Amino acid sequence: MSLNPDPGTADRLLEAQAAADVKGRSLWKDARQRFMRNRAATAGLVALVLICIFAFFGGFIAQYEPDYVDFSLIGANASQGVPSIETGHYFGTDSSGRDLYARTVQGTRISLLVGIVGAGVAVIVGTLYGAIAGYKGGRTDGAMMRTVDILMSVPYMFVLILMLVIFGRSILMLFIGIGLISWLDMSRIARGQTLTIKGKEFVEAAHATGVRPMTIILRHIVPNLLGLVIVYATLLVPQMIITESFISFLGLGIQEPNTSLGALISNGASNMQYGVIWQLAFPLFFFVVTLFAFFFVGDGLRDALDPKDR
Amino acid sequence: MLNYVLRRVAIAIPTILLLVVISFVLMYAAPGGPFNSDRPLPAQVMANIEARYGLDQPYWKQMTTYIWNVVVHFDFGPSFQYRDRTVNDVIAQGFPVTLTYGFWSFIVALVVGVALGAAAAIRHNSWLDYLAVGISIGAQVLPNFVMAPILVLVFTLWLGWLPGGGWQGGQIEYLILPVIALSTSYMASIARITRSSMLEVLNAGFIRTARAKGLPTSRIIWKHAMKPTMLPVLSYLGPAFVGMITGSVIIDVFFSTGGIGQFFVNSAFNRDYSVIMGITILVGVLTVTFNLVVDLLYAWIDPKIRY
Numbered sequence: 001m002s003l004n005p006d007p008g009t010a011d012r013l014l015e016a017q018a019a020a021d022v023k024g025r026s027l028w029k030d031a032r033q034r035f036m037r038n039r040a041a042t043a044g045l046v047a048l049v050l051i052c053i054f055a056f057f058g059g060f061i062a063q064y065e066p067d068y069v070d071f072s073l074i075g076a077n078a079s080q081g082v083p084s085i086e087t088g089h090y091f092g093t094d095s096s097g098r099d100l101y102a103r104t105v106q107g108t109r110i111s112l113l114v115g116i117v118g119a120g121v122a123v124i125v126g127t128l129y130g131a132i133a134g135y136k137g138g139r140t141d142g143a144m145m146r147t148v149d150i151l152m153s154v155p156y157m158f159v160l161i162l163m164l165v166i167f168g169r170s171i172l173m174l175f176i177g178i179g180l181i182s183w184l185d186m187s188r189i190a191r192g193q194t195l196t197i198k199g200k201e202f203v204e205a206a207h208a209t210g211v212r213p214m215t216i217i218l219r220h221i222v223p224n225l226l227g228l229v230i231v232y233a234t235l236l237v238p239q240m241i242i243t244e245s246f247i248s249f250l251g252l253g254i255q256e257p258n259t260s261l262g263a264l265i266s267n268g269a270s271n272m273q274y275g276v277i278w279q280l281a282f283p284l285f286f287f288v289v290t291l292f293a294f295f296f297v298g299d300g301l302r303d304a305l306d307p308k309d310r
Numbered sequence: 311m312l313n314y315v316l317r318r319v320a321i322a323i324p325t326i327l328l329l330v331v332i333s334f335v336l337m338y339a340a341p342g343g344p345f346n347s348d349r350p351l352p353a354q355v356m357a358n359i360e361a362r363y364g365l366d367q368p369y370w371k372q373m374t375t376y377i378w379n380v381v382v383h384f385d386f387g388p389s390f391q392y393r394d395r396t397v398n399d400v401i402a403q404g405f406p407v408t409l410t411y412g413f414w415s416f417i418v419a420l421v422v423g424v425a426l427g428a429a430a431a432i433r434h435n436s437w438l439d440y441l442a443v444g445i446s447i448g449a450q451v452l453p454n455f456v457m458a459p460i461l462v463l464v465f466t467l468w469l470g471w472l473p474g475g476g477w478q479g480g481q482i483e484y485l486i487l488p489v490i491a492l493s494t495s496y497m498a499s500i501a502r503i504t505r506s507s508m509l510e511v512l513n514a515g516f517i518r519t520a521r522a523k524g525l526p527t528s529r530i531i532w533k534h535a536m537k538p539t540m541l542p543v544l545s546y547l548g549p550a551f552v553g554m555i556t557g558s559v560i561i562d563v564f565f566s567t568g569g570i571g572q573f574f575v576n577s578a579f580n581r582d583y584s585v586i587m588g589i590t591i592l593v594g595v596l597t598v599t600f601n602l603v604v605d606l607l608y609a610w611i612d613p614k615i616r617y
Contacts, residue, residue: 154332246455246560
């Protein structure tokens with residue numbers, strides 16, 4: 001009894017020892033360590049978190065609503081709309097006398113949402129499509145992938161604008177249009193990886209025990225695609241943000257009073273000769289930092305998760 | 311080889327047809343006709359206009375007529391907004407402009423990109439290498455609609471060296487900024503691909519053999535390393551082409567160069583369906599043709615691609 005006064009401590013010690021002895025490093029833990037060692041990726045992650053905080057909580061410290069128009073400032077932007085703490089316009093005002101800080105928060109939020117939704121659609125549709133094509137093989141695979149080939153060789157931006165013109169310009173339409181094109185690359189990647197997984201013994205075993213094909217795909221193949229899918233989803237987000245900003249830059253995307261970084265950059269660019277450089281500088285800064293952050297995180301994840309680069 | 315060419319062409323043709331059909335169906339699905347306005351026209355006038363543009367015909371007939379005209383006569387029909395010109399006139403006016411700066415952008419992206427990437431790989435881990443890597447990382451976040459305002463800000467507003475827009479028949483000073491804005495991000499991608507591809511090639515056995523038998527470095531690079539290096543670059547040219555032709559819309563709008571992109575966006579605001587469709591189809595045909603050429607080139611250079 002005296003040798004073991006506190007059974008709890010001993011148990012915990014044993015547990016700790018067992019964990020140290022037996023529990024190998026899991027693939028995910030391994031990947032996390034490798035990711036954390038990558039300084040650019042970690043910096044990207046920190047920047048990304050800060051941008052998300054800015055986009056989703058930055059509105060609380062804004063002194064004005066994003067759609068509040070200060071009529072006294074229209075036409076006097078260069079002198080009175082200058083960024084300053086005193087007036088409460090931290091980033092100055094835009095050409096219609098609206099608070100650029102609140103607008104930038106709103107624009108960053110919408111750009112992030114577009115990117116994430118686009119990438120989300122790509123992950124769900126693209127992964128399933130690719131996994132099914134790769135697993136079925138044969139004629140089904142051929143037909144499915146030829147369809148992707150054909151869709152990929154269509155100049156999607158033009159078709160997307162055509163769709164926006166015909167069905168009206170709205171956020172929903174923008175989401176649908178971007179979702180329609182974003183999954184193509186992902187399906188190719190998922191299919192390629194499925195082809196290698198398909199030949200593994202555990203799939204054969206599942207097949208032999210009579211598991212239905214759809215269950216094999218969902219239970220055994222898709223989880224093994226996740227690493228690759230996460231990497232490409234992270235790299236897809238900035239591409240989706242660029243696509244949306246491209247359309248909004250032309251004025252065909254997001255509509256007032258909503259805004260996105262592309263629309264703000266467009267506004268800033270058309271007013272830059274009037275000495276209101278902040279209208280371009282702040283949205284551009286957030287655009288560039290967001291893209292950088294996603295690219296660095298994506299590259300870091302690829303180094304950490306992609307089995308090819310080990 | 312012939313089999314492969316035929317198969318590749320066999321995919322290209324339905325792609326173009328599909329594009330035509332999709333755009334036609336989309337246009338037809340549009341709520342309201344192109345002549346519906348706030349002030350409704352008298353029924354007789356409307357009927358006359360619709361007869362003039364063939365809109366009174368049944369759906370399938372409109373579609374077959376349109377496809378027939380496009381495929382056989384390269385005739386995209388009249389513009390719905392400008393009575394004095396057809397879609398062909400619009401294309402004839404805008405396309406040469408787009409083609410001019412697009413061509414130069416493509417050349418600049420390819421030549422500078424390959425040169426930078428190859429130099430970086432040859433001088434691996436030197437300042438040149440770091441510069442190339444830095445540029446290619448930086449340019450990832452500088453798509454054309456970001457480059458264009460920055461360039462105009464610096465070279466037009468601050469330095470006053472170059473005009474910030476206009477075309478003037480394509481004089482060199484009007485050409486420089488659009489070409490830089492359009493080519494930068496693709497130049498950077500090509501540089502990155504060339505660099506990694508060449509690094510891999512330079513580590514290959516046959517290069518070591520070439521070095522061992524005492525060939526001069528320049529000969530090794532040009533004679534042995536360049537061709538396999540170019541394969542991944544070549545397969546990137548298709549996407550780069552699509553990206554540039556899409557980016558030309560931004561260039562046309564931002565620099566007022568008067569290319570097809572400007573007409574495209576104006577038509578998008580005016581709901582001038584026939585112009586939008588015509589340009590979409592033209593761009594689609596260009597893209598498909600370009601991809602076809604790239605694929606055939608690829609098969610010709612790399613004998614492993616034969617199926």
